[in-house]
Amino acid sequence: MSRIRSAGAAALASMSLLVLPALAQHRPHKSKPQAISEPWMNRQLSPDQRAELVLKQLTLDEKIALVHGNGMPGWGPQRPNAYLGNGGAGFVLGVARLGIPMIQMSDAAYGVRSSAANGRYSTALPSNLGSAASWDPQAACAYGALIGRELRAQGYNMTLGGGVNLTREPRDGRTFEYMGEDPVLAGTMVGNRIRCEQAQHVIGDIKHYAINDQESGRNEVNAIISRRAMRETDLLAFQIGISIGHPGAVMCSYNAVNGDFACQNKYLLTDVLKRDWKFPGFVVSDWGGTHSTIRASNAGLDNEEPLDDYYGARLKRDVLAGKVPMAQLNDHVRRILRSEFASGIVDHPTQKSVVDVFGDLAIARHIEENSIVLLKNQGAILPLNASSLRSIAVIGEHADTGMISGGGSAQVDPPGATSPPWLSHVWFPTSPLKAIREQAPRATVQFNSGSDPAAAAALAAKSQVAIVFAHQWSSEGMDLKSLELPGNQDTLIEQVAKANPNTIVVVESATAVTMPWVNKVKGIVEVWFAGSDGHHAMANVLFGKVNPSAKLPITFPLSVADLPHPHIVQPPPHAQGAAPVMKKGTDKPTFNVHYNEGLLVGYKWYDAKHKPVLFPFGYGLSYTTYAYSNLSADPQVRSVSFTVKNTGARAGVEIAEVYASLPATANEPPKRLVGWSRVSLAPGQSKTVTVAIKPLYLSVYNSATDQWKEVPGTYTLRVGGSSASLPLTASFNLQ
Numbered sequence: 001m002s003r004i005r006s007a008g009a010a011a012l013a014s015m016s017l018l019v020l021p022a023l024a025q026h027r028p029h030k031s032k033p034q035a036i037s038e039p040w041m042n043r044q045l046s047p048d049q050r051a052e053l054v055l056k057q058l059t060l061d062e063k064i065a066l067v068h069g070n071g072m073p074g075w076g077p078q079r080p081n082a083y084l085g086n087g088g089a090g091f092v093l094g095v096a097r098l099g100i101p102m103i104q105m106s107d108a109a110y111g112v113r114s115s116a117a118n119g120r121y122s123t124a125l126p127s128n129l130g131s132a133a134s135w136d137p138q139a140a141c142a143y144g145a146l147i148g149r150e151l152r153a154q155g156y157n158m159t160l161g162g163g164v165n166l167t168r169e170p171r172d173g174r175t176f177e178y179m180g181e182d183p184v185l186a187g188t189m190v191g192n193r194i195r196c197e198q199a200q201h202v203i204g205d206i207k208h209y210a211i212n213d214q215e216s217g218r219n220e221v222n223a224i225i226s227r228r229a230m231r232e233t234d235l236l237a238f239q240i241g242i243s244i245g246h247p248g249a250v251m252c253s254y255n256a257v258n259g260d261f262a263c264q265n266k267y268l269l270t271d272v273l274k275r276d277w278k279f280p281g282f283v284v285s286d287w288g289g290t291h292s293t294i295r296a297s298n299a300g301l302d303n304e305e306p307l308d309d310y311y312g313a314r315l316k317r318d319v320l321a322g323k324v325p326m327a328q329l330n331d332h333v334r335r336i337l338r339s340e341f342a343s344g345i346v347d348h349p350t351q352k353s354v355v356d357v358f359g360d361l362a363i364a365r366h367i368e369e370n371s372i373v374l375l376k377n378q379g380a381i382l383p384l385n386a387s388s389l390r391s392i393a394v395i396g397e398h399a400d401t402g403m404i405s406g407g408g409s410a411q412v413d414p415p416g417a418t419s420p421p422w423l424s425h426v427w428f429p430t431s432p433l434k435a436i437r438e439q440a441p442r443a444t445v446q447f448n449s450g451s452d453p454a455a456a457a458a459l460a461a462k463s464q465v466a467i468v469f470a471h472q473w474s475s476e477g478m479d480l481k482s483l484e485l486p487g488n489q490d491t492l493i494e495q496v497a498k499a500n501p502n503t504i505v506v507v508e509s510a511t512a513v514t515m516p517w518v519n520k521v522k523g524i525v526e527v528w529f530a531g532s533d534g535h536h537a538m539a540n541v542l543f544g545k546v547n548p549s550a551k552l553p554i555t556f557p558l559s560v561a562d563l564p565h566p567h568i569v570q571p572p573p574h575a576q577g578a579a580p581v582m583k584k585g586t587d588k589p590t591f592n593v594h595y596n597e598g599l600l601v602g603y604k605w606y607d608a609k610h611k612p613v614l615f616p617f618g619y620g621l622s623y624t625t626y627a628y629s630n631l632s633a634d635p636q637v638r639s640v641s642f643t644v645k646n647t648g649a650r651a652g653v654e655i656a657e658v659y660a661s662l663p664a665t666a667n668e669p670p671k672r673l674v675g676w677s678r679v680s681l682a683p684g685q686s687k688t689v690t691v692a693i694k695p696l697y698l699s700v701y702n703s704a705t706d707q708w709k710e711v712p713g714t715y716t717l718r719v720g721g722s723s724a725s726l727p728l729t730a731s732f733n734l735q
């Protein structure tokens, strides 16, 4: 565990000593509860009915025990009941006498975290952002199901995955943990991931609610944003994700929003989440993100993690004194119990087992194959022809041994390695060099690390093709200073490209990157953080066993100068020394970030400001080509129909995108994504597809009336293969 987190934890832990005796009274047994034939075990009853029946049985101490965590390894001194934990980020005691199990939580952004420390193994999937590039809800489902199975196999019954903060700021160090810049795409993908993760009988989670769009000073920053802007952007991603995935939990974020910390923000937790969206599950705090007892409880925080600074002895005291109504505590408890029943963790206790390592590798590879974006393919340099190539130069740091992964609490341990220090770069043993050698057995494949660009260029000069592996790492607790490839990588690519016109760049990146060399290389392939079998997926695309189909879930700008905020807003000096800022927040946010761009997130910003970009949102090439025709739009059922034809010689999948431009009176960005279809086509084949558009996706949020409404007038529907290439338009009127 990190030095920094441990430092912050000491303060937390000292406060928690207060309530140790109370905890000791509730020490449950680790053994499995006996079969209980009590009324709440009747599976015919709804989760609400079952939760209500349990609630009636609980003592005050049992209720309090359900609304807080019991520590996290490395987060301050160990608690007396730490032995009951499973090694994950937190756990909540159960009520063994009533058959209510403990909730064992693990981080699981792109796979189960810290497996090695636990003596176990887990599969790393492609980064969450990468998986969003597939635009494939079924792939999102497979992603979630894999994580759900591997969590249970390791003895966990709750995930801390489901990150969906919108990419409002692409330098955010956690961009790789999220699903991109469009709320409809991000919400759909995260919702399907959670739906299928939870179907494995783990409590699902969606995070970090909300507007945690930069990491710098995250414990102290106050995000200032209009209600309309947040409802139509960041919150819409959560709204869609929750409506599809029905997660048992929502994790409130560290930052403040419009003056109140998210974990005590009544507008976010009660008015929007619980009232407007009718969310029936529980709100769990981010780790150390709770700032109060009465205020947080009134605002709608249900569970404090990872300790009990505010929701242990203090909450009990305030309930006994009538400062927190019992009905309010009951609501917190009922929600937690409800999610336990709804997810099936009561009826299906976990049992540790060995995961299907090879089966899960195949799933990870398949998802990555659908997530790799072909950005440039000049002169059809790709796919490479293994039978005619005689020499290939593989260039780049670690390209002989591995591929990089994302850091922070998302970090999945590579096979055989124990949890690395908090901010270290972790390379999975997925050797691009080996994977390329396997696919090109007739070619001489030589490696150069690129530390000396001249030597790398010399190798490139004597090879038929040069493949440069470029990387950009990031982590929770930090933001990137720029979107440039770090170190000497831009120079390296320039020099290799000068030495060999047949240069291909494979980008392993956390987020968007700038590419000053874009016009000097022939091929560019974005593979993101590629996961446990990423090298095979990458090679399958380079050599044409897989025809790429993915499309960018974020815009790649030409320069950071084109972003809404030229610089990430930094915390005040007291917090600046500690990078990353992990210290527990003060009572009040100490600095503001004004998200004045409001509705103009991602492509909507570049559209509105007429700024050219490097690669637009929704863009991605294929080894075949597609033509679009025959658009018709039906206002009655709010749908569009059109024909897509595969005009090339290879089978492929085209992601056909549908955008809407709203009537001018709506005062909206020029266009918004309202739907898409993944169309699978043999060479020469045509298909007519219909995309239904949800009324919500055509609506505007009015903060005066607190309502979503379609504005009367003419809607223009635009269809094509990228946000910047929409050859078909049609319109309809809505009254």
Ligand code: BGC
Pocket (backbone or CB within 6 Å): 089, 107, 160, 207, 286, 287, 409, 476
């Ligand atoms: C992160 C959460 C994570 C938690 C537990 C926090 O620092 O923001 O995403 O789930 O730690 O590890």
